Structures are given as C-alpha cells and as structure tokens.
Amino acid sequence: MATPCLRSRADRVIDAAIARAFAAPYNPWRQLGALTSLALAITVASGIVAYALYDTSISGAYQSGLRLQNDPSYFGVLLRGLHRYGADAFMLLMILHLLREFLRSHYRGPRWYSWLSGVPLIWLGWLAGLTGLWLLWDSRALHSVMATAEWLQALPLVDEGLVRNFLASGALNDRFFSLVMFLHIGVPLFLIGGLWAHLQRIHLPAVWPRRAAGVGLLLTLGVVSLLAPAQSLGMADPHFVPKAISLDWFFQLPHVLTDSLSGAGTWAVAGGLTLLCASLPWLDRGRRKPAPARVELIHCNGCSRCAADCPFGAIRMVPRTDGGMHAQQAAVDDELCVACGICVGACPSSTPFRRIEDLVSGIELPEQPIGRLRQTLREVLKSRAPGSMVLVCRCRHSPGGSQAPDPSMLSIEVECLGMLPPSFLDFALRQGLAGAVLAGCEGGNCEFRLGDRWTLDRIAGRRAPRLRRNVARERIISLARQDDEASIRNAVDELLRHPMHDQPGDAR
Amino acid sequence: MPESGTRPLPFPARVALQCLVLGGFAAFIGVFSAKPAYPLRGENDAIVKLSFTHAAQLQHPCRERNAEELKKLAPNMRTQLDCPRQRAVVRFEMEMDGKPAYRLELPPGGLRKDGPATVYRRAMVAAGTHRIAARLSDKPSGEFNHSKEAVVDLKPGQVLLVDFIPAEGGFIFTKE
Numbered sequence: 001m002a003t004p005c006l007r008s009r010a011d012r013v014i015d016a017a018i019a020r021a022f023a024a025p026y027n028p029w030r031q032l033g034a035l036t037s038l039a040l041a042i043t044v045a046s047g048i049v050a051y052a053l054y055d056t057s058i059s060g061a062y063q064s065g066l067r068l069q070n071d072p073s074y075f076g077v078l079l080r081g082l083h084r085y086g087a088d089a090f091m092l093l094m095i096l097h098l099l100r101e102f103l104r105s106h107y108r109g110p111r112w113y114s115w116l117s118g119v120p121l122i123w124l125g126w127l128a129g130l131t132g133l134w135l136l137w138d139s140r141a142l143h144s145v146m147a148t149a150e151w152l153q154a155l156p157l158v159d160e161g162l163v164r165n166f167l168a169s170g171a172l173n174d175r176f177f178s179l180v181m182f183l184h185i186g187v188p189l190f191l192i193g194g195l196w197a198h199l200q201r202i203h204l205p206a207v208w209p210r211r212a213a214g215v216g217l218l219l220t221l222g223v224v225s226l227l228a229p230a231q232s233l234g235m236a237d238p239h240f241v242p243k244a245i246s247l248d249w250f251f252q253l254p255h256v257l258t259d260s261l262s263g264a265g266t267w268a269v270a271g272g273l274t275l276l277c278a279s280l281p282w283l284d285r286g287r288r289k290p291a292p293a294r295v296e297l298i299h300c301n302g303c304s305r306c307a308a309d310c311p312f313g314a315i316r317m318v319p320r321t322d323g324g325m326h327a328q329q330a331a332v333d334d335e336l337c338v339a340c341g342i343c344v345g346a347c348p349s350s351t352p353f354r355r356i357e358d359l360v361s362g363i364e365l366p367e368q369p370i371g372r373l374r375q376t377l378r379e380v381l382k383s384r385a386p387g388s389m390v391l392v393c394r395c396r397h398s399p400g401g402s403q404a405p406d407p408s409m410l411s412i413e414v415e416c417l418g419m420l421p422p423s424f425l426d427f428a429l430r431q432g433l434a435g436a437v438l439a440g441c442e443g444g445n446c447e448f449r450l451g452d453r454w455t456l457d458r459i460a461g462r463r464a465p466r467l468r469r470n471v472a473r474e475r476i477i478s479l480a481r482q483d484d485e486a487s488i489r490n491a492v493d494e495l496l497r498h499p500m501h502d503q504p505g506d507a508r
Numbered sequence: 509m510p511e512s513g514t515r516p517l518p519f520p521a522r523v524a525l526q527c528l529v530l531g532g533f534a535a536f537i538g539v540f541s542a543k544p545a546y547p548l549r550g551e552n553d554a555i556v557k558l559s560f561t562h563a564a565q566l567q568h569p570c571r572e573r574n575a576e577e578l579k580k581l582a583p584n585m586r587t588q589l590d591c592p593r594q595r596a597v598v599r600f601e602m603e604m605d606g607k608p609a610y611r612l613e614l615p616p617g618g619l620r621k622d623g624p625a626t627v628y629r630r631a632m633v634a635a636g637t638h639r640i641a642a643r644l645s646d647k648p649s650g651e652f653n654h655s656k657e658a659v660v661d662l663k664p665g666q667v668l669l670v671d672f673i674p675a676e677g678g679f680i681f682t683k684e
Contacts, residue, residue, distance in 0.1 A: 020517055023524030028529070035568055088537045143548070153628065158619065159628040161561045168682060216526075220534045228538040239667045239684050241555050244545040250537075256546060 010102035014395060016444060024443030024480065026213050031444060032097035034209040035217055037195065039093055039390040040125075042221060044188060047132075050083050053187075054135065056177040065232040074226065074319040079227020084248075086331040088130040091250040091494035094125055102280075104447070109289050109311060110283035110336045110502070117198045119278045129251040131184040135177065141250075142166060142236035143245055147255035150467045154263025167238055201336060204314040204450065290415070292337035295330045297321070299349040300362035302328035305464055306343035309418070311334050311449040315343060315363075330363055340448035341365045341419030345455070348465050351423040352377070365415065373412060377428055380410050386432035393420050395440035397447035398480070409492055416440070418451030421460045422467035427475055435475035435495030439488055442480030520571050554635040554662035560672035563624040564596040564616060564646035593622035599645040599652070602629065602670065605638055634663075634665040642670060654678045 018029045028035060053076075054064045068076035098118065101107065116444035130148070134141045134213050138147060149163040165171050199205040233246060247255070257266040276283075292307075292314070307330060314336035317328040330343075344350055349362040352374040359371035359491040380389070392411045410433065414420055417440035438455065446452040457463035459476060467473075477491045510645065548636040578586045602610040606611040610629065617623030643655035644673065656679035660668055669682040 020527060021529050070627050085537050085541060089533075092533075092537060132536045159561075160628045161559075161624075163543055163628050164559050164561065167557060167559055168671075216530060221537075222531050224534045224538045228542075230541070239669070239682070241667055243549060243551065243665065243667050244547045247546045248540045248542065249540040252546075486605075 007103040007105065011100060014100075014103075019442065022213075024445075026210050026216075027444060028080060028209075028213055028216070029100065029443075031206060032100055033210045033212055034206045036090060036093040036097050036215065037207050038189075038209055038214050038217055039086050039090040039221075040191070040195075041403050042082055042218060043090055046079050046083040046086060047184075047188075050079055051181075054181075055122060056181055057174040058137065058177070061135060061177050062232065062235045065136040065138065067233050069229060077229045078225050081228075082221055083132070084230035085221045085224050086130060088248065088250045089217070090322055091125055091129060096276075100120070105286060107281045108284070108286045110314070110338050113201050114198060115281055116278055117194065117200075119187045119274060119329060121194045121198060123274070124187055124194055126251060128184065128187040128191055129179050129248075131187065133181050133251060134247060135184060136232050136363060137177070137236050138232040139234050139236055139240075139242055140232075140245055140247065144236065144252055145256060147252075147258055151258045151263045152260075153253060153264055154267055157214045158286075169238055171238075171240070201312060202449075203311050206449075234273055257352045290339035291345050292334040292339055293332050293341070294366055295332060295350075295362050296360050296365050297324070297329055299347075299360050300326075300329050301348070302326035302330070303348060304328065304330070305346040305348065306330050309342050309346040309450070309453075309454055311340065311342060312338055314338070332363070338448060339365055339367075340416040340451060341368060341414060341450060342416055342451055344370055344457070345419045345421050346465065347421070350421040351465075352427040353423060365419070368415060368419070370421070373424065374427070376412065377410070377424075377431060381433070384432065387434045388496070389431045389433055390495050391425075391428045391436040392488060392492065393417065393436065393438050393440075395447070395451070398438075398439060398441045406489075406492075406495060409488075410505060416448045416451035418444065418446075418448065418453070425459070426468050427469045429471060429475055435477065437477045437479055437488055437491045437495070439479045445480075512547075530667040540654075549632055549665065552635050552664050553632045554664060555630050555667045556633050556640075556662075556670065557667055558602065558610060558627060558629045558670045560670075561624045561626040561673070562598055562644075562646060562672055564598045565648060566592065567596045567621075567648050568592045593620050594644060595622055596648040597650075597652055598625040601643050601652075603641045604633065633662065635662050635666070637661045640668075640681065642671070642672075644679070646667075646671060656681070 015027070015029050019027050021030065024030075051066070051069065055061060065080070065500070068080040094161055101115065101118075117483050123124065130144065134145050146163055146166050149166065152158045153160050156465065164175070176402055199207070203211050209217070229393045234242070247253075254266055254270065257269060258481055260271065271458045276336055302317065304317045304322065307317050314333050316331050320326055322329070332343075342361045344361055344365055347362045349360075352359060352370075357454065359374050361370045363372060376393075387407055390412050392409045394413045395417045396413050396415055410428075417438050420438070428436055440455065441447060454463060458465060458476060459473070459478075461467060477495065479487055479491055526597075544658040555614050560588060570589045572588055573581075573590050577590075597616070598614040600610065600614060601608065610634075611629070614625035614627050615621065637655070637659060638661075639659050642653070643652040643676045645652045645654075647653055654672070658681050660683060661679060662668055662683065666683055669680075671680045671682065672678060673680060
C-alpha cells in the first residue's frame, strides 16, 4: 500500500489539476459523494418514468427497450440514456469517491463507520445496475443472466441447476421479469437506506452538489444520452451466441473475470477486495489518535455553538452536571471526535480579550490549548514594533512547502483553521500586527469538511462567533495553500507594504 | 476580506478545461458502457451445453423389517418396510465424433443424498457436423440404461443443448 504521504500527494495533484478548470466551490473532485447521490437521484427519477412504460413480459420486455430507443421525439432516447448513463455515472463516481477518501486516509479513527458503511453500497449499487440490464432482455441481458448464474453456482449452497432457467426458449415465463423488477426496485431502496446509514455520523452532510456542479452532471449525462444513445442488442436467444458482445463494463466486469478466472476465482477476488476495503480502518490505523476535545465545565456556558459547528456530530448538549447557572453543558463523544478543534473556534470563551491570566476555553484540545496561543502572541509582540509583523495561521493539513523562519511572520499552526476564534484576529491586530494570513485548505477541500466554511462565515459575520464589525477585513487575507510558501510570502509583503490606519488599541 | 489561492486561468482557458474534464467524464461513461466488445467465441465456434437434473434410483431397495427390528423401534415408527432414502450416483458419458467429451459421476444432492443429481457444462466446438453419443446410468449397479446418438450440424454461434428428461423420453438434443 502506498504511504499516506504519497497518497495525499496524489490527491493534491488530482485536485490541483481539476482546480485549474473549476473555481473552488465547484471543483467536482471535492464533491464526489454529493455528485454520486445526484447520479443516483437522476437514475431513480428516470427509472420511475421508464417503469411506467415498461412491460414485464418476455416479449414485452425487449419491445419496451426498443420503443424508448426508437422514440422519434427523442424523449425515450433521453430517458433511457439518463437512466443507463446515470447508473454508470453512479458507479464511476462512487468508485472515485472511495478512491479520494482512500488517498486522504479518511477511514482512520472515528471515520471508520462512514468508510465501513460505504462498502456494502458498492455491492448494492452494482446489483441494482446489473438487474436493470437484465430487464432489457437482449443478448447482453441473457449473457449477463447466465454469467451471473454460473458465478452464483460456484457458491457451495447454490445448485448447478440455476442456469437451466435460461438455457431453453421455453424455460422462462413472465414471472421472471416481475422478479427481476422486484429486485431492481428493492435493491435501490436498500441502497438509499444504506446511504442514510452512511451519513449518520456526519453533521450537515453535503448530500447534493453545488447547483452549477449538479447542472453540469445532468447536462453531461443528457449530452451523452443524445450523442451515444443507449441501445438494446438483438433479442435474447438461448440457442445462439454472438461472436462478441457489447458489455457495460461498469456492471459486467465480474462476468469477464468469471470467464477467465472461474466462478470461485471471481468470488475470491471480489470477496478479498471487499474484505480488504472493510478492514482497512483496522489494518492501517496511522499515527496515534490525537486526544479528543475536552469540555472545561467552569468555562462552558452551554451556548451549544460547539455542537452546532462540529462536523462529525461528536458534541451533544446535555443537562448541567455541576450545578452551574446554565441549563446545559457540552459533552464530547470521544469515539466520534477527530480533534479538529473547530469547537474551540466556536466557543465564546475562547476569546483572548478575557482578563484571566491563564486563558482556558469552554472546550479545549488538550494538545493545543488556546491559552498557549494567546501567550505566544503576547510574548512575540512585546519586542516588535507595531506593523512590522503579520500573523500567519496555517492549517496543519493543508498543502504547502516548508516554512523558513521569517522575522516578519508570526507563524502558528493549528489542526484546522476553524480552530482559530475570530476574536484572535481582532486581538492580533489590536496588539500591533500588520495583518493576518489564514493559510488553509481551499474551499470544499477542508480536511475536516466544514473548517474553511465556518472560518469564512465567522469572519464575514454570517456565523457566531462573529468577527467584530469594525475590524479591518482588508488586513485579513484568506489563502488556500495550493502551491507553496511563495503565495504566503506575497500576502505578507502586501500587508506590510500598506500601513494600518488603525493604531494598536484604537480599533474599539 | 481578500481571498487568494490558485491563480485563476483566463476565462477561455478555464472554459476549455472544463469542457475537457466534463467531456472526458462523458466519453469515459459513453465508451465503457458499451465498449470494448467482449469476444464470446471464435469465428467458427459453436457451443455445446450439457445440463440436466435427474434423480437416480434408490441406492438400496426397500426391505421388510423382521419382528426383532420392529420391536426396537418406537411404536409410531414401526412400519414394515425400510426404504433408505439415499439415491444412486448418476453416471454420464458423452462422446463427440468418437472421442470422449465427458465422463462424469454425479452424486445425488441434498443432505441425505436423496435429491437429484445436477450438472452444467459448456464447451466450444468447431461448427460443422458432429456425431454425438450420450449415455446415462441412474441404477445402483452403474449399468447404462439410457442412451442416444445423433448427428448434428452446428452453425457458427449455434448452441446445442444436451438435456435429459425421462418423462420426455430420455436424452434431448436441442439446437433451436
């Protein structure tokens, strides 16, 4: 297995290449999960209409497909294409989603549940698509049904007589298509249920892509449907095998494996890959899990902002246990906490303007206490002239080169930019820093999903805790560290070149 | 608040790249949903499929229990006849143009070995005329008691199904 460093580099290369074409919020590589659910929705919606036009009988099944593909108004062509290519896109996007999460090692720690619950969805998606191909009852469908039967017969408890149902013309009756239709509708229902379970440990999941990305996918599928209409092959004939057959490789690859490896070999490959995927969270645990966030009850006022901002739903509000004046307190579920620190950035007690000597927030990352951050700022600024230094706050997970010591930069590294309370920016500017550069993940690419979004919303005043209205926004530069340190250097120089209008202490 | 990041490309270049990414995605889906075609047989191949499911005769004949044996049984189990459920192994042989193609011993199915024996095989043969001889034994002795011989002419791609249905006279060779 490639090392995490190589894998994350591969992810960044792909992401950067696609980012050249798409602005940050629309980058499809960053919303593969959401695009997958949209592809499923397109497939299901077109399937519901197609079902109304489908005849579940031996002669009618094949004719149903032909009627759609020969529809002179092109409605049928579009409908069939959207259904077929939507299903193909679903499989492709699902595999790409899996690949991206693998490259980003998003199966470790508390993310094991989302990873593991996603594995059966591949099987369900595949089965739903395969049964759809059977409903057309052309020579591809017959080959697929027989190849699947041969594959199933390799299982110890499946009788070798299964394939007999498809060997002779009279062996099948109309009930076969009712059964396949039952599977073709039933399996996607399980798939949708599985998707619901898959998202259970994610707070505010991005179920749908950005509108522009969604429209892009729909248009793309529409164009393919019209340019390369999905077509039936010749009607299924058990007494004739064509020389070659056109396969839908997104669903029929196992048939080819069964042909070349035998049924048992295909089960070994498919089962082995499934087992490997499912056990990855335990095979590759990665570095030591950082200590989860800890609630400091004496500083927690039960405002619930941490619970609202946590990307993984690791924080719940529970009745107060210390007899304090507030009705509720935050409680962290250690099993779900990824120690991103976004809750620290959300906590109103994290403000550095508090007068207590040892600053402690209502919720803290034990390995990166917020008080240490204020201490660093104070110590460095004691010996510096106002306006001669810029605060550079870097996300530990965003890309970027090594940082060389620079007297004009006060560099701090946080687990996620969302960990930095906006009041710290206000504090830093009032202490005499020339500005602040926030170097984090680009939009939609946050390691912890919501850190970039919450940071920008807090600074823009759209989300609590808000950055005070009269803090000079032009002194804060948000920077996606997509390239190297040069972009940070440029941002710092720009802030140093333009003198501040406000003097330390005047901002209020 | 100023935002920076990846330096944006000029608009036309960005649109061209977007078309390239979406076009690549569309092409990938369009192509792999139907191509490349998968070869199922050679130019001049026909296919012979052997498939039947058949319950052989009982392995051991029924016999009468003697008084002593009956006494040992629970009252509700005291039936005169003892009929073991196990069936015989089905023996099957097939020759094509005088050469052996299959020689199979098919055990009865089921946990108690009282079910039918089942077989499925498929093989490619050259298209043309073939003499096919099949025989089957479903007796405990192994003696062949069903057979059929026929000359079949197979076109390229044609499937010959070799089936065995006793109720329809034994072996059935179907090709259309």
